[in-house]
Amino acid sequence: MGNAGLQSILDWAKAERGFDAVGYCPSVMAMRVASRMSATGASGYGEYLNMVRTSPAELDLLVEALTLKVSSFFRDPIVFAYLHDSVLPALLAEKAAKGERGVRVWSAGCAHGEEPYSVAILLHELAQREHKAPEDAIFATDIDEKALARAKEALYTGESLASVPYGLVTTCFNREGELFRVLPAVARRVRFSVHDMLDRRTASPSDSVFGTFDLILCRNVLIYFQPDSQDIIAQKLYRSLAAGGYLLLGQTEILPEAWQGRFRRVTDCCRLYRKGK
Ligand SMILES: C[S@@+](CC[C@H](N)C(=O)[O-])C[C@H]1O[C@@H](n2cnc3c(N)ncnc32)[C@H](O)[C@@H]1O
Helix, strand or coil, X not given: CHHHHHHHHHHHXXXXXXXXXXXXXXXXXXHHHHHHHHHHCCCCHHHHHHHHHHCHHHXXXXXXXXXXXXXXXXXXXXXXXXXXXXXXXXXXXXXXXXCCCCXXXXXXXXXXXXXXXXHHHHHHHHHHHCCCCCCCEEEEEECCHHHHHHHHHCEEEHHHHCCCCHHHHHHHXXXXXXXXXXXXXXXXXXXXXXXXXXXXXXXXXXXXXXCCEEEEEECCCHHHECHHHHHXXXXXXXXXXXXXXXXXXXXXXXXXXXXXXXXXXXXXXXXXXXXXX
């Protein structure tokens, strides 16, 4: 069945769940399908195609695997330390000097919410330190509605909190048996919505109303796409970012070449870029 077999499986995922593999790296798609085949014991594409045709639960697991939802709180802790110690205080000070409300953040490709909640925790902590009410707006989007439904529950395993500083675990989460729920005061600061980064018709999250962002996190998303799709995403990020705004990519990601001149790399410790003013 070969590549045609793989294509039939991807076609089924598109027809039934709307997941379009066009634009993603073919090798990544093949690896993700292979991981489900090995988990189910399917001996080939044909057998696996039958499984996804007859089992909606397996189709869900396939789409989950294809959209790669690996994440955790404070993933790459050095990045969050840099946000906490440098970027967010600078942005808050700039806003205050201009008499503007708090910072606007967009977490694009937010998986189950670990990333936007991590930023919300930092902003919560910074606001408490200043004895101020937080005024930030944090938008979080993903292509996968089911992932967003889970994100809204704000309930996580201890494992996904492994990199959270202990003091923040005790102040920003409520323990529920073996699990941890983000404190409602922190969780309600994040607004989740579906947004496809490859959709050229929309520039930014539908509920973010007009206005650009001071900080966009688009981490570990670009890496899965082919150059043409990366270009669509880079254009969207550039347009949605305020002049002087920050863009954070994953630790192994780089901007497509055509966009590199429009941003300045801010630090060697992470893939943080700043748009020209
Ligand atoms: C590996 S996760 C990254 C999670 C988080 N940003 C992090 O770095 O920990 C990649 C996320 O991108 C999402 N994604 C994949 N294709 C997308 C698209 N076309 N538009 C929006 N999100 C997409 C996936 O559903 C997944 O949740």
